[in-house]
Amino acid sequence: MFVYLDNSATTRPRDEVIEEMNVILKEEYGNPSSLHRMGLIIEKKIKKSRSMIAEYLNVKNDEIFFTSGGTESNNIAIQGIINRYNKKGKHIITSKIEHSSVLNVFKQYEKEGYSVTYIDVNKDGIIDIEQLREEIKEDTILVSIMMVNNETGAIQPISEIKKIIKEGNLQTKLHVDGIQAFSKIPLNIKNLDIDSLSFSGHKIHGPKGVGGLYIKKDLKLKPILHGGNQEMGLRSGTENTPGIIGLGKAVEILNISGLEERNTIKDLKKYFIKEIKENIENIKLNSLENEKGTSHIVNISFMNTRGEVLLHFLEGDDIYVSTGSACSSKDSKGSHVLRAMGLSDKEIEGAIRFSFSFYNTKAQIDYAVIRLKTRVEEIRDIMMR
Ligand SMILES: Cc1ncc(COP(=O)(O)O)c(C=O)c1O
Numbered sequence: 001m002f003v004y005l006d007n008s009a010t011t012r013p014r015d016e017v018i019e020e021m022n023v024i025l026k027e028e029y030g031n032p033s034s035l036h037r038m039g040l041i042i043e044k045k046i047k048k049s050r051s052m053i054a055e056y057l058n059v060k061n062d063e064i065f066f067t068s069g070g071t072e073s074n075n076i077a078i079q080g081i082i083n084r085y086n087k088k089g090k091h092i093i094t095s096k097i098e099h100s101s102v103l104n105v106f107k108q109y110e111k112e113g114y115s116v117t118y119i120d121v122n123k124d125g126i127i128d129i130e131q132l133r134e135e136i137k138e139d140t141i142l143v144s145i146m147m148v149n150n151e152t153g154a155i156q157p158i159s160e161i162k163k164i165i166k167e168g169n170l171q172t173k174l175h176v177d178g179i180q181a182f183s184k185i186p187l188n189i190k191n192l193d194i195d196s197l198s199f200s201g202h203k204i205h206g207p208k209g210v211g212g213l214y215i216k217k218d219l220k221l222k223p224i225l226h227g228g229n230q231e232m233g234l235r236s237g238t239e240n241t242p243g244i245i246g247l248g249k250a251v252e253i254l255n256i257s258g259l260e261e262r263n264t265i266k267d268l269k270k271y272f273i274k275e276i277k278e279n280i281e282n283i284k285l286n287s288l289e290n291e292k293g294t295s296h297i298v299n300i301s302f303m304n305t306r307g308e309v310l311l312h313f314l315e316g317d318d319i320y321v322s323t324g325s326a327c328s329s330k331d332s333k334g335s336h337v338l339r340a341m342g343l344s345d346k347e348i349e350g351a352i353r354f355s356f357s358f359y360n361t362k363a364q365i366d367y368a369v370i371r372l373k374t375r376v377e378e379i380r381d382i383m384m385r
Helices: 015-026 037-057 070-085 100-111 129-135 158-168 241-279 307-316 336-340 345-349 362-384
Strands: 064-067 091-095 115-119 140-146 173-177 196-200 211-215 283-285 297-302 351-355
Touching: 015 241, 037 064, 037 241, 064 070, 064 241, 070 100, 070 140, 070 173, 070 196, 070 211, 091 100, 100 115, 100 140, 115 129, 129 158, 140 158, 158 173, 241 283, 241 297, 241 362, 297 345, 297 362, 307 351, 307 362, 336 345, 345 351
Parallel strands: 091 115, 091 140, 140 173, 173 196
Antiparallel strands: 064 211, 196 211, 283 297, 297 351
């Protein structure tokens, strides 16, 4: 049985998305900047995609910008804010558990002489709010915190974070990496009052190579790409029209069936954790079971095993999982997220991330748990020798 449990790394594009993209690739391949009919047709479709996303996030159409994906969205927002506001200060804040597309941007600014604070997290992977409160100073221009962690699914208290920032410095901007949150938890951007939010097509059953940014109306960013001034001057370059239309389609469907799909995933997570606990001994759950953890990610340490070996054993059973994040899993140092949560080397070594989508079924979970039990026992036997 084929079981794909690596939906945090990427998702299967919906059939409707593929069909819609095929039309753009085969027939409606005009450049939206062209003045003739083919340009106008595709321009209209881009407008529709933008409004689908704006409707989903409950924001205005001109607050949505298309990019080449989550990494670019984070870079445009973070660099755009810093480069625009650096006359007001050179202190920037992020957390220790961010995705590399945020952390590495901060590290670059640190090398360039900026003062950077990396906020700690507790054992559940939730950021230390009191430390954040103490760190916001007069020269703090930006705080960047992710909404949902890609390795554990921990949900950060963004509205509380915003409140603390406001109390500390009214000028400080808040960027939120929303890539693992979009479609997975309710998002009410207006209530959160954040300055920018990033999202990515391939994490929500859309295409790869396309993503977007919500940017609050009054926030002016300094572009990092210069050229033909597409995307209201923020992101030059001919638009990835099949990607944008595919992303719009994915979000159009979310507007209709997103809630139902979320509930399916919630049930799967509950069932999976129950089955694992009942069948496999000596494990450590690194994800929250309550409402502070998202439904689509479950991270577990299988003690006295090695995550990478387990991953490949499971691959032999046609079950696809991940150690930590897909991007950092080739990194031999182990997960920076689990380390920040205080896990021991042994716990980090045996950690596996399972991530679900509505395409998964209980029968798949049953099969995965049976194979997991066998594979974990095999590895433990070998390691005990
Ligand atoms: C939390 C988070 N931020 C950013 C990214 C990067 O997104 P993309 O793959 O679209 O560049 C990812 C992808 O793994 C992610 O999980």
